[in-house]
Amino acid sequence: xxxxxxxxxxxxxxxxxxxxxxxxxxxxxxxxxxxxxxxxxxxxxxxxxxxxxxxxxxxxxxxxxxxxxxxxxxxxxxxxxxxxxxxxxxxxxxxxxxxxxxxxxxxxxxxxxxxxxxxxxxxxxxxxxxxxxxxxxxxxxxxxxxxxxxxxxxxxxxxxxxxxxxxxxxxxxxxxxxxxxxxxxxxxxxxxxxxxxxxxxxxxxxxxxxxxxxxxxxxxxxxxxxxxxxxxxxxxxxxxxxxxxxxxxxxxxxxxxxxxxxxxxxxxxxxxxxxxxxxxxxxxxxxxxxxxxxxxxxxxxxxxxx
Numbered sequence: 001x002x003x004x005x006x007x008x009x010x011x012x013x014x015x016x017x018x019x020x021x022x023x024x025x026x027x028x029x030x031x032x033x034x035x036x037x038x039x040x041x042x043x044x045x046x047x048x049x050x051x052x053x054x055x056x057x058x059x060x061x062x063x064x065x066x067x068x069x070x071x072x073x074x075x076x077x078x079x080x081x082x083x084x085x086x087x088x089x090x091x092x093x094x095x096x097x098x099x100x101x102x103x104x105x106x107x108x109x110x111x112x113x114x115x116x117x118x119x120x121x122x123x124x125x126x127x128x129x130x131x132x133x134x135x136x137x138x139x140x141x142x143x144x145x146x147x148x149x150x151x152x153x154x155x156x157x158x159x160x161x162x163x164x165x166x167x168x169x170x171x172x173x174x175x176x177x178x179x180x181x182x183x184x185x186x187x188x189x190x191x192x193x194x195x196x197x198x199x200x201x202x203x204x205x206x207x208x209x210x211x212x213x214x215x216x217x218x219x220x221x222x223x224x225x226x227x228x229x230x231x232x233x234x235x236x237x238x239x240x241x242x243x244x245x246x247x248x249x250x251x252x253x254x255x256x257x258x259x260x261x262x263x264x265x266x267x268x269x270x271x272x273x274x275x276x277x278x279x280x281x282x283x284x285x286x287x288x289x290x291x292x293x294x295x296x297x298x299x300x301x302x303x304x305x306x
Contacts, residue, residue, distance in 0.1 A: 003238050010231045010247050015254025017224045018090035018097075019263050021082050023216040030082035032204050033217060035189070035196040038074060040221025042189035045182035045229075054176070056183045065171050069180060070187025073164035077157035079192065084153035088146050089265040094255025095275045096135065096154040101248055101282045102128045103162035111166050121285045128281025135274035177236060181229040246290065252279055 024033045108115040236244040259265040
């Protein structure tokens, strides 16, 4: 029961990220918001790794690989999403981000030898991306403030997440998940903070930020990044990869609900239809994984954890 509760909590935490980002960009540019979020998470992970005497890597080549993950899994997609939400509804951003598993299928087909596209996956891809087209059609309505370029930025973030996931599977399979999560935050911060100092002028006056914006950055760093990863990797160790990664499927409806109810964002038929198509496509494309997650031997073959 505890792990099921943590699973639901994780979905709420990650689903709320999009509204928190929307609040943050009211007064902060994308780079400053992400720099703050990543710095907080990196500091927390740094303390944890030192306290648990975990070494990120001993070889320069391994450090370089972890740096790639930091850029692809944190710095770049965080900036793209934050930049997009200067104009985009958080609910729409959350739904579009659900295309990450679809991008993963395509990239894995070409990058991995054990994860090819099947007929079921292809059908899921078609359905999911048709949902993206439906959402893009909302931009044709002049009453909608969700420009296509901002939607493409979120899709770009999904592509980054997918690339990072496949990169980890190919090059970092033997690395502990906590090391990957911690290094992703640390290297992400080491990348985005210098860039922020170079491109943002003037830098934001932190003392002038409203309480809502300050709180959103703190929550994004401590809860939605650091704590969320700890919960995820706990579930990963207990349930195994197949069931733990199913949290991906509950994030879109949660982000949609939070954006509409708490962010007063517009809900219409095209948004619901597009969301339904994307989620259906992801579920259909990953049907084998879902079936494996509930098979009696799901934990016997590949428990993952520290």
